[in-house]
Amino acid sequence: MATVVTRENIKMREKTLTMETLNPQVKAVEYAVRGPIVLKAGEIERGLQQGQKHPFTEVIKANIGDAHAMGQKPITFLRQVVALCSFPELLESPSFPEDAKVRAGRILQGCGGQSLGSYSASQGVDCIRRDIAAYIKQRDKGVPADWDNVYLTTGASDGIVSILKMLVSGQGLSRCGVMIPIPQYPLYSAAIAEMDAVQINYYLDEDHCWALDINELHRAYLAAKEHCHPRVICIINPGNPTGQVQSKKCIEEVLHFAFEENLFVMADEVYQDNVYSTDCQFHSFKKVLYEMGPEYFNTVELASFHSTSKGYSGECGFRGGYMEVLNLDPEVKAQLVKLLSVRLCPPVSGQAAMDVIVNPPLPHEPSYPQFHEEKSTILGALAEKARMTEHILNAVPGIKCNPVQGAMYAFPSIFIPPRAVEEAKALGMPPDMLYCLRLLEDTGICIVPGSGFGQREGTHHFRMTILPSMEKLKVLLEKLRDFHIKFLKKYSSLEELER
Amino acid sequence: MATVVTRENIKMREKTLTMETLNPQVKAVEYAVRGPIVLKAGEIERGLQQGQKHPFTEVIKANIGDAHAMGQKPITFLRQVVALCSFPELLESPSFPEDAKVRAGRILQGCGGQSLGSYSASQGVDCIRRDIAAYIKQRDKGVPADWDNVYLTTGASDGIVSILKMLVSGQGLSRCGVMIPIPQYPLYSAAIAEMDAVQINYYLDEDHCWALDINELHRAYLAAKEHCHPRVICIINPGNPTGQVQSKKCIEEVLHFAFEENLFVMADEVYQDNVYSTDCQFHSFKKVLYEMGPEYFNTVELASFHSTSKGYSGECGFRGGYMEVLNLDPEVKAQLVKLLSVRLCPPVSGQAAMDVIVNPPLPHEPSYPQFHEEKSTILGALAEKARMTEHILNAVPGIKCNPVQGAMYAFPSIFIPPRAVEEAKALGMPPDMLYCLRLLEDTGICIVPGSGFGQREGTHHFRMTILPSMEKLKVLLEKLRDFHIKFLKKYSSLEELER
Numbered sequence: 002m003a004t005v006v007t008r009e010n011i012k013m014r015e016k017t018l019t020m021e022t023l024n025p026q027v028k029a030v031e032y033a034v035r036g037p038i039v040l041k042a043g044e045i046e047r048g049l050q051q052g053q054k055h056p057f058t059e060v061i062k063a064n065i066g067d068a069h070a071m072g073q074k075p076i077t078f079l080r081q082v083v084a085l086c087s088f089p090e091l092l093e094s095p096s097f098p099e100d101a102k103v104r105a106g107r108i109l110q111g112c113g114g115q116s117l118g119s120y121s122a123s124q125g126v127d128c129i130r131r132d133i134a135a136y137i138k139q140r141d142k143g144v145p146a147d148w149d150n151v152y153l154t155t156g157a158s159d160g161i162v163s164i165l166k167m168l169v170s171g172q173g174l175s176r177c178g179v180m181i182p183i184p185q186y187p188l189y190s191a192a193i194a195e196m197d198a199v200q201i202n203y204y205l206d207e208d209h210c211w212a213l214d215i216n217e218l219h220r221a222y223l224a225a226k227e228h229c230h231p232r233v234i235c236i237i238n239p240g241n242p243t244g245q246v247q248s249k250k251c252i253e254e255v256l257h258f259a260f261e262e263n264l265f266v267m268a269d270e271v272y273q274d275n276v277y278s279t280d281c282q283f284h285s286f287k288k289v290l291y292e293m294g295p296e297y298f299n300t301v302e303l304a305s306f307h308s309t310s311k312g313y314s315g316e317c318g319f320r321g322g323y324m325e326v327l328n329l330d331p332e333v334k335a336q337l338v339k340l341l342s343v344r345l346c347p348p349v350s351g352q353a354a355m356d357v358i359v360n361p362p363l364p365h366e367p368s369y370p371q372f373h374e375e376k377s378t379i380l381g382a383l384a385e386k387a388r389m390t391e392h393i394l395n396a397v398p399g400i401k402c403n404p405v406q407g408a409m410y411a412f413p414s415i416f417i418p419p420r421a422v423e424e425a426k427a428l429g430m431p432p433d434m435l436y437c438l439r440l441l442e443d444t445g446i447c448i449v450p451g452s453g454f455g456q457r458e459g460t461h462h463f464r465m466t467i468l469p470s471m472e473k474l475k476v477l478l479e480k481l482r483d484f485h486i487k488f489l490k491k492y493s494s495l496e497e498l499e500r
Numbered sequence: 501m502a503t504v505v506t507r508e509n510i511k512m513r514e515k516t517l518t519m520e521t522l523n524p525q526v527k528a529v530e531y532a533v534r535g536p537i538v539l540k541a542g543e544i545e546r547g548l549q550q551g552q553k554h555p556f557t558e559v560i561k562a563n564i565g566d567a568h569a570m571g572q573k574p575i576t577f578l579r580q581v582v583a584l585c586s587f588p589e590l591l592e593s594p595s596f597p598e599d600a601k602v603r604a605g606r607i608l609q610g611c612g613g614q615s616l617g618s619y620s621a622s623q624g625v626d627c628i629r630r631d632i633a634a635y636i637k638q639r640d641k642g643v644p645a646d647w648d649n650v651y652l653t654t655g656a657s658d659g660i661v662s663i664l665k666m667l668v669s670g671q672g673l674s675r676c677g678v679m680i681p682i683p684q685y686p687l688y689s690a691a692i693a694e695m696d697a698v699q700i701n702y703y704l705d706e707d708h709c710w711a712l713d714i715n716e717l718h719r720a721y722l723a724a725k726e727h728c729h730p731r732v733i734c735i736i737n738p739g740n741p742t743g744q745v746q747s748k749k750c751i752e753e754v755l756h757f758a759f760e761e762n763l764f765v766m767a768d769e770v771y772q773d774n775v776y777s778t779d780c781q782f783h784s785f786k787k788v789l790y791e792m793g794p795e796y797f798n799t800v801e802l803a804s805f806h807s808t809s810k811g812y813s814g815e816c817g818f819r820g821g822y823m824e825v826l827n828l829d830p831e832v833k834a835q836l837v838k839l840l841s842v843r844l845c846p847p848v849s850g851q852a853a854m855d856v857i858v859n860p861p862l863p864h865e866p867s868y869p870q871f872h873e874e875k876s877t878i879l880g881a882l883a884e885k886a887r888m889t890e891h892i893l894n895a896v897p898g899i900k901c902n903p904v905q906g907a908m909y910a911f912p913s914i915f916i917p918p919r920a921v922e923e924a925k926a927l928g929m930p931p932d933m934l935y936c937l938r939l940l941e942d943t944g945i946c947i948v949p950g951s952g953f954g955q956r957e958g959t960h961h962f963r964m965t966i967l968p969s970m971e972k973l974k975v976l977l978e979k980l981r982d983f984h985i986k987f988l989k990k991y992s993s994l995e996e997l998e999r
Contacts, residue, residue: 016832017667017764020831022669026669027665028835031838032838035841069618075615083587087586088579094595113566113569114568114572117817118574119568119569120566122542156843168521170523188842317845318611318616318618318845319617333519339531340694344661345655350847350849
């Protein structure tokens with residue numbers, strides 16, 4: 002025990018956890034939404050606070066779908082219910098409306114010891130699961146929904162990762178392949194890397210408003226079959242980062258394809274309330290599957306994900322969410338519950354927030370007018386900002402933006418002059434990373450390079466949210482336009498400019 | 501597209517996700533705290549509600565450290581702060597104390613858009629991280645704590661899994677070995693199974709109040725080195741399920757051992773506020789490391805975990821927690837942040853709850869008297885229940901219980917007659933599982949078999965919490981005693997009984 006620690010054996014002691022010994026699957030993970038540009042933005046922000054000089058006075062974060070951080074106000078009713086659940090003495094307070102008290106009382110009844118501080122069942126609080134099933138049934142015009150198939154999650158991410166974890170197995174030719182759209186939300190690529198599965202890219206069709214092309218699915222599937230076992234198809238609808246809303250026909254084709262090829266379907270539907278284009282409508286994968294008939298509805302394995310973070314409530318910090326699974330083998334379901342139980346339960350206040358979203362005030366209830374007013378104001382503003390963003394961006398030479406039909410993002414393609422491409426290469430970064438970096442340094446605007454989401458070779462994009470207030474978003478878009486023109490000028494030869 | 505779906509090709513369509521195709525690492529996971537006995541208890545509970553007859557009228561769940569579910573009341577100040585953060589209009593209300601408002605205002609200042617609904621940074625809200633660092637420094641009598649080393653987590657489990665995920669790598673002889681105590685909290689074995697690392701058991705010394713014996717560490721380490729690369733040692737102090745509180749000398753020995761063998765130290769210290777035995781004291785691994793001198797303090801890689809779920813607040817449902825890391829390679833730290841960022845952030849209301857726990861009312865503040873009263877009442881009752889549990893259990897023939905020095909559980913050894921062992925074998929279950937099952941069926945008491953935590957071959961235990969109210973706990977222990985005596989009688993031969 003009396004080992005003398007000398008200078009020598011200190012020097013010899015290497016760290017246990019180094020870049021060399023780190024789990025290589027962790028190393029392989031990339032997550033652009035909080036990547037290098039965002040870290041740099043944080044640095045600049047701290048610099049500004051300490052009095053450093055920049056050509057701007059504030060950093061505008063349009064990198065992440067974080068509505069409240071961009072000034073969106075919470076839905077009053079939701080917060081009243083959460084506050085009542087958190088501090089039940091308020092149930093006696095005359096300043097809270099009756100319907101909020103009834104909701105809170107009901108949720109607390111479902112909690113152990115009537116406290117938000119108890120663990121819930123691993124699948125979530127029973128009455129909240131029932132409310133979710135009732136919501137799904139109503140949303141899908143009567144398609145049956147069994148609350149036993151509903152699991153509360155810690156945001157949608159947690160559900161997505163859990164389902165993927167169940168599916169990933171095999172080595173070599175039988176290694177699990179996961180089909181994901183490109184561009185994609187990088188949670189998918191990150192989870193696939195972490196689990197050492199095979200990422201199978203199917204490209205969305207930018208020329209047709211980022212539609213999913215069934216032929217491209219076939220191509221990707223057949224190519225992947227050569228080297229792995231495709232077992233899962235992930236769809237994001239409405240699209241992130243691409244903002245498209247899938248047509249019913251397109252969803253039918255995907256489901257038929259999944260049926261034929263025995264694929265597990267993961268439908269990321271967290272933007273189901275965010276549809277702005279008047280000629281689009283949200284169709285849930287489940288409803289479409291039902292309408293395809295019992296042969297499909299009783300066989301295709303489907304998991305659909307929703308969240309408190311998006312929609313009109315934008316409650317990201319509560320980490321609420323749920324998934325509904327369909328046609329899962331009963332034994333597999335037991336395994337899923339077991340897997341979820343290791344993490345004990347999703348945050349119960351997030352579950353309460355989810356409950357309010359699926360079970361908002363009804364027209365005859367006292368909180369309805371305010372709730373309805375807040376909800377329409379938020380969704381109306383988002384729709385207007387979606388149109389304005391598309392409009393302003395498309396007026397800039399060298400920027401082309403599809404309509405933002407839904408979700409919360411624009412994902413325009415940008416022309417990057419060859420000289421800028423070369424400079425980026427010399428700096429060891431993708432060209433759109435250089436673009437976003439220069440934009441940040443020049444204007445304080447923080448957006449995410451398209452390379453973080455995936456894009457066709459040789460094309461360049463960025464993702465920006467439409468969440469800043471109308472005034473701020475307008476300023477942002479104008480600054481972006483001016484920057485873009487300057488950037489083109491700086492890197493283009495005279496001939497290119499004249500073309 | 502016009503494929504006709506016939507009865508034939510339906511039959512041929514197999515499920516994608518079956519017990520055969522399920523990720524084998526998920527299959528390997530076991531989690532007894534919510535395992536078969538607990539599922540059975542749930543069934544019985546539902547049966548009781550539907551009027552089924554049992555020899556008891558209620559199921560008492562002593563399987564999980566879920567204080568509020570057992571009737572413990574929340575700390576008022578904590579819930580006031582969370583309610584104020586959730587619904588900031590309450591900041592104007594005269595019915596909330598000033599100090600709670602100040603705390604809530606400060607937390608909201610740290611949130612994007614001053615809303616609990618914004619994502620926080622992946623590491624957590626800055627000011628909460630600072631408060632945690634200040635708490636650690638005070639707890640450890642001035643040992644420096646850098647808030648940059650503090651990460652908020654979704655309960656302690658999330659932090660533990662994240663750190664393990666970083667460390668796990670290698671194949672064959674260099675496969676990562678993780679040393680864990682036996683008995684252990686089954687999150688460890690579950691995570692190790694899920695990540696396909698090697699579990700290295702070191703046995704705690706039941707004959708010496710579940711102390712950690714340094715010779716046993718050496719034995720386990722040397723044996724494991726033959727077939728893997730031991731890289732991590734996990735310690736749970738105060739112990740779960742074993743309730744011991746480690747001496748300073750013991751912690752020194754462990755740290756010296758980790759230093760010598762280049763092991764990463766994971767110190768699960770979630771029960772740091774739960775010490776009942778007057779001759780025991782909680783020593784943090786970090787403080788002891790500091791006192792061993794800079795050679796140790798500046799080199800040993802350490803992660804320590806804490807949580808809102810235990811202590812005197814028992815706020816399990818909020819899923820709050822934090823970890824402090826020490827001596828992490830800076831590049832590795834960046835990788836950790838990246839890994840955490842994929843899940844966006846821990847629940848912000850859980851972060852707020854954590855803040856109150858590390859930053860409770862001060863003696864001169866208005867909420868102090870009530871806070872102090874509530875805290876001492878809870879901890880006082882736990883100490884009394886710890887003593888009563890030990891006392892009553894040790895009076896039962898065939899049960900032997902070490903003092904419950906800390907944490908929330910008793911883990912007594914139980915004599916199971918050979919005939920019962922044989923019956924269990926015939927039923928394909930561990931003998932203590934049979935014991936717990938019979939107990940549940942006879943009395944409605946739900947506890948967890950020792951086999952779910954690990955134990956020396958041939959010994960049998962169970963884990964029960966000391967969380968029910970004094971009256972309920974007394975009834976529970978008396979029912980348990982009567983059951984045990986009946987069980988012994990039923991399965992013992994006459995000679996055995998006379999011995």
